[in-house]
Amino acid sequence: MRGVSKSELPEKMCPVCQRPFRWRKRWARVWDTVRYCSDRCRRWRPTDEVKLELKHDLSCDPNRTLNQTRQHDSNRRNQHDRYRDALTSQHESEHHG
Numbered sequence: 001m002r003g004v005s006k007s008e009l010p011e012k013m014c015p016v017c018q019r020p021f022r023w024r025k026r027w028a029r030v031w032d033t034v035r036y037c038s039d040r041c042r043r044w045r046p047t048d049e050v051k052l053e054l055k056h057d058l059s060c061d062p063n064r065t066l067n068q069t070r071q072h073d074s075n076r077r078n079q080h081d082r083y084r085d086a087l088t089s090q091h092e093s094e095h096h097g
Contacts, residue, residue, distance in 0.1 A: 016041035044077065 009023040014037040021037035036042040 012037075014038075014041050016044050 006022060010031065011020050011022050012034065013020055014035075016036060019037060023031055027034050
């Protein structure tokens with residue numbers, strides 16, 4: 001894709017962050033299989049459990065907006081981060097204290 005302006009590059013939508021991302025040279029061979037815009041989004045891809053919960057949440061409240069859904073997911077990630085940090089500090093105190 002030499003000599004092509006960025007606006008002409010192929011684009012996909014990341015299913016996790018819902019942001020568009022463009023073709024990159026390092027993805028040239030695997031572009032058809034690329035689904036996520038970054039490693040972070042790939043790690044946070046929805047599990048089957050989260051997909052079912054999200055489907056349930058949306059079906060219970062049809063007026064729920066995409067931004068509210070994203071906020072819910074963000075809150076879940078923040079809870080996960082706090083839990084991971086607590087486990088890490090507990091592990092460190094057990095092995096270094």
